[in-house]
Amino acid sequence: MRLAFSLTPQSTSPLREAIAFAGLTIALTWLFWLPGAFLPGALGDMLLGIGSFAPLAVAIFLDVWLQKNTLKPATWTKTISVRGVAVAFVTPFFVLMPILLLRFNQGTLDVGKFLGDARAMWFSLLVLGVLAFAEEIGWRAYLLPRLQTRPLYMTNLVVGALWFVWQLPLVFAGRFNESENFRAFFIAMFLYALLITPFLNRVARRADFNPILSAVLRAGLQFAVAIYFLQGRADPLTDTFGSATIIWLVILNVILFSQLWQGKKPPAEITELERVMPLQVGD
Amino acid sequence: MPELTNIEAVTRTLQQEMARNPNIFITGEDVGRRGGVFRATKGLIEEFGDKRVVDSPLSELSIVAVGLGAALYGLRPVVEIQFADFIAPAFNQLVQEAARFRYRTNGDWTCPLLIRTPYGGGIGGGLYHSQSIEATYAHVPGLYVVAPSTPYDIVGMLRYALRVNDPVLFLEHKKTYRLIKGEVPDDDYMIPFVKADVKRVGSDVTVVAYGLMLHETLTAAQELLHEDINVEVIDPRTLHPLDQDTILSSVKKTGKALIVHEDNLTLGLGAEIAALIASEAFEFLDAPVMRVAGPDVPAMPYARTMQDYFMPNAEKIAAAIRKLNAY
Numbered sequence: 001m002r003l004a005f006s007l008t009p010q011s012t013s014p015l016r017e018a019i020a021f022a023g024l025t026i027a028l029t030w031l032f033w034l035p036g037a038f039l040p041g042a043l044g045d046m047l048l049g050i051g052s053f054a055p056l057a058v059a060i061f062l063d064v065w066l067q068k069n070t071l072k073p074a075t076w077t078k079t080i081s082v083r084g085v086a087v088a089f090v091t092p093f094f095v096l097m098p099i100l101l102l103r104f105n106q107g108t109l110d111v112g113k114f115l116g117d118a119r120a121m122w123f124s125l126l127v128l129g130v131l132a133f134a135e136e137i138g139w140r141a142y143l144l145p146r147l148q149t150r151p152l153y154m155t156n157l158v159v160g161a162l163w164f165v166w167q168l169p170l171v172f173a174g175r176f177n178e179s180e181n182f183r184a185f186f187i188a189m190f191l192y193a194l195l196i197t198p199f200l201n202r203v204a205r206r207a208d209f210n211p212i213l214s215a216v217l218r219a220g221l222q223f224a225v226a227i228y229f230l231q232g233r234a235d236p237l238t239d240t241f242g243s244a245t246i247i248w249l250v251i252l253n254v255i256l257f258s259q260l261w262q263g264k265k266p267p268a269e270i271t272e273l274e275r276v277m278p279l280q281v282g283d
Numbered sequence: 284m285p286e287l288t289n290i291e292a293v294t295r296t297l298q299q300e301m302a303r304n305p306n307i308f309i310t311g312e313d314v315g316r317r318g319g320v321f322r323a324t325k326g327l328i329e330e331f332g333d334k335r336v337v338d339s340p341l342s343e344l345s346i347v348a349v350g351l352g353a354a355l356y357g358l359r360p361v362v363e364i365q366f367a368d369f370i371a372p373a374f375n376q377l378v379q380e381a382a383r384f385r386y387r388t389n390g391d392w393t394c395p396l397l398i399r400t401p402y403g404g405g406i407g408g409g410l411y412h413s414q415s416i417e418a419t420y421a422h423v424p425g426l427y428v429v430a431p432s433t434p435y436d437i438v439g440m441l442r443y444a445l446r447v448n449d450p451v452l453f454l455e456h457k458k459t460y461r462l463i464k465g466e467v468p469d470d471d472y473m474i475p476f477v478k479a480d481v482k483r484v485g486s487d488v489t490v491v492a493y494g495l496m497l498h499e500t501l502t503a504a505q506e507l508l509h510e511d512i513n514v515e516v517i518d519p520r521t522l523h524p525l526d527q528d529t530i531l532s533s534v535k536k537t538g539k540a541l542i543v544h545e546d547n548l549t550l551g552l553g554a555e556i557a558a559l560i561a562s563e564a565f566e567f568l569d570a571p572v573m574r575v576a577g578p579d580v581p582a583m584p585y586a587r588t589m590q591d592y593f594m595p596n597a598e599k600i601a602a603a604i605r606k607l608n609a610y
Contacts, residue, residue: 014535014567070566145566149532273524276386276424279476281446282395283304 009067014146017066021058021143022162029054030169037173048170052131055138062142070142079210088203088213092221095196095252096245125219132218136211139163140204148205152257160197164190188246195249196221198257287467290460292434293323293399296441297361299471301331304359307445310337311346311363311399320365321401321460347373347398351381354396359445367402367454368414381450382425393448401457402430403494403545405594408457409585415494415546415577420452421523421555427476428523430454432497434465436520439474447476454522456494463498479526481533485515488604489533491556492543493518496595500543503601512608522552530556531564538569539607543600545593548576570610575603 007016029051036047063070139159147155164171171189203213287295301307308331309324315338318325328336339346343364350360364370370377377398384394404413421428427449431440437455444451482497483504492500497518504514515533519525534540540560542553553574560572575595577583583593 013538068566149535273424277427277449277524278390280393280448281443282448283306283446 007066012066012068014149017062018143018146021055021062021138021146022166024058024061025055025138026162026166028058029166033169037169049127049131053134055136055142056134059138059142070145071137075208076210076212079208080212084203084207084213085216088216089220091199091203091217095199095221095249097248129215129219133211133215136200136204136215136218139211140200140214141209141211144201144204145209156198156201156257157194159201160194163197164193167193191246192249195246195253198253202256284466284468286464287434287438288461289432289434289437289455289463290321290323292437292467293441293455294325294327295467296438297324298327298330300442300445301327301335304445306357307359307361308335308337308353309361309363310339310349312339312341312365314338314363319363321457323363323399323455343369343371343373344376347376347381347396350396350398351376351394354381354394354450355384355392359395359397361397361399361445364398364400366408366412366414366457367400367416368411370398370400370416377420377426377450377452378423382423384425385449386425394450395448396450397444397453398451399453399455401460402454403456403458404583404590405458405495405545407585407587407590408583410581410583413583413590415544415582417454417522417544418546418551418555421552423523425449426523427451427521428454429476429521430456430493431474431520432456432459432494432518433463434467436474436480436518438467439472440476440520442471443473443475446473451476454494458495459498474520476521477524477526478521479517479519479529481515481529482518483514483516485513485537487513487515487537488539488541488607489515489517489530489537490541490543490600490604491517491519491530491553492600493520493522494545496543496545496600499595499597500600502597503604506597506601507604510605512604514604519556525556525559527559527563530559534560534564535567538567539610540568540572541575541600541603541607542572543575543595543603545577545582545595547579547582548574549579551576570607573603573607575600 007020032047032051032054036044036051038044039047059071062068143159143162144155147158150158167189171186200214200217203217204211207213297309301309309327311319311324313320314324315328315333315336318327324336339349346362346364347370350362353360364373381394381396384392400416402415402417404415406413417428417430420426427444427447429440429444429451431437441453444453483501485504490500490504497516500514500516504516507514515537517530517533519530540557542556544551544553546552551574553576557572557574560568577593577595580593584590
């Protein structure tokens with residue numbers, strides 16, 4: 001297939017690479033996810049699993065095609081800390097705290113059942129982690145650096161929207177949608193994608209586009225959702241609890257990103273020179 | 284909208300700001316009766332009197348020291364060093380004292396001292412009236428170094444400089460004083476420090492330049508359009524601290540960077556900008572960062588031919604851009 005725009009080592013640009021990545025990733029993933037989402041059993045699961053490696057494959061393909069060296073796995077272990085991994089893993093539980101607390105308050109959060117199933121869930125977490133890692137290498141380590149010159153809110157919105165489009169086969173597949181109201185489910189999933197993306201982008205940016213932390217966050221997120229699923233009806237996003245989660249995510253976004261969206265740096269990113277020269281004006 | 288030269292922009296803004304704020308006063312050699320060696324303060328002593336426009340002895344050390352004391356006392360002194368070449372005797376006052384007040388007092392004391400000085404060559408000024416001093420002072424934490432290059436920027440940044448609570452070294456390229464003209468709005472706009480300006484949008488090569496070299500670069504960029512080379516020109520305006528984001532955004536877009544200054548090449552501002560690009564945008568680069576700068580000889584020879592050899596110009600800049608574009 002001939003691309004509508006030139007994409008060669010001589011004619012490439014970050015934006016072109018970003019567009020190419022998004023287009024190819026969505027196309028390649030859907031090749032596996034469309035049948036996988038609708039096929040029951042192990043075959044469907046296998047296709048979904050293979051599809052999750054599409055972002056990684058596209059990132060590697062583009063790097064080879066354009067003779068670049070974007071992905072540097074050797075550096076990933078150098079830009080990560082135990083504290084970072086711990087924060088990334090714990091964050092999802094804060095994200096999903098409203099529904100867990102509401103359930104607990106309602107008396108339907110069965111901690112004993114959760115602990116009983118924990119052994120099986122740890123294995124799931126491992127699998128989720130591997131798949132999330134493959135996905136995050138593409139979305140965070142490859143795509144995000146190419147959009148970093150754009151305004152932060154724009155990058156978050158664009159990546160969030162693309163990420164949602166990428167997951168459309170899963171949204172439309174009956175096996176993942178147990179909501180009675182598909183329209184509400186669709187909107188909720190869209191909002192969820194937009195609202196969680198800033199967190200994933202943020203951890204990746206802070207770790208110099210290291211995809212490990214965002215993969216841990218993703219896996220933790222799915223793990224936390226799994227805890228909820230274990231407790232009963234799998235419809236966390238469109239009922240009262242789900243609405244509370246969306247509202248909570250909005251609040252977290254406003255709290256955590258308001259400074260960044262206003263162009264202000266968080267305290268940890270203020271340089272020594274900026275502290276010495278705070279640029280104060282008077283009369 | 285009136286059209287002003289760079290020197291008119293300085294004079295008019297000083298006049299307006301002195302009328303606005305009675306704490307502003309000017310001191311320096313010949314700034315009063317003579318109106319400054321370049322006439323930047325022409326007419327101000329008649330309007331504001333000799334208590335606010337004060338002729339000083341020929342002693343740069345004392346000029347800056349008086350300003351320093353007045354700033355700590357709560358006034359807003361504007362001191363003029365007649366030529367940047369002569370600021371060296373005031374180095375101690377500027378670097379050891381003024382730049383450190385906020386830090387050494389943990390922010391309890393500030394030093395709103397504005398030092399204006401003409402710099403740069405190209406006017407046959409020889410060894411003592413042509414130097415570019417920005418790199419020396421841009422190395423000093425606590426001291427803002429700004430070099431606006433157009434009437435619009437001079438007005439906006441001079442207004443802002445007269446509100447900043449820390450010492451500011453305000454560099455004015457003397458050759459642009461009457462060479463460069465531009466429209467200036469009548470409103471009281473200000474241009475905050477640490478905000479670079481994209482003077483020309485392009486896609487092939489980023490050139491960072493300021494002072495006279497900004498205008499030489501813009502001339503070169505216009506010429507290169509005929510060769511299908513689209514140059515993006517960034518004017519940092521504030522040389523210390525640098526607006527890193529604007530420079531990096533542009534370089535990440537074009538993948539190629541050239542820094543132009545007439546100051547000596549070695550350890551000039553271009554070295555710092557090149558290091559910044561190498562450190563923060565290395566993976567976006569398609570070519571080595573290049574510099575066009577004055578040679579590593581004392582600035583600047585008096586003989587016209589030697590001066591021309593020393594000074595970067597549109598032709599030399601265009602040649603470097605062509606080389607970079609073809610890389």
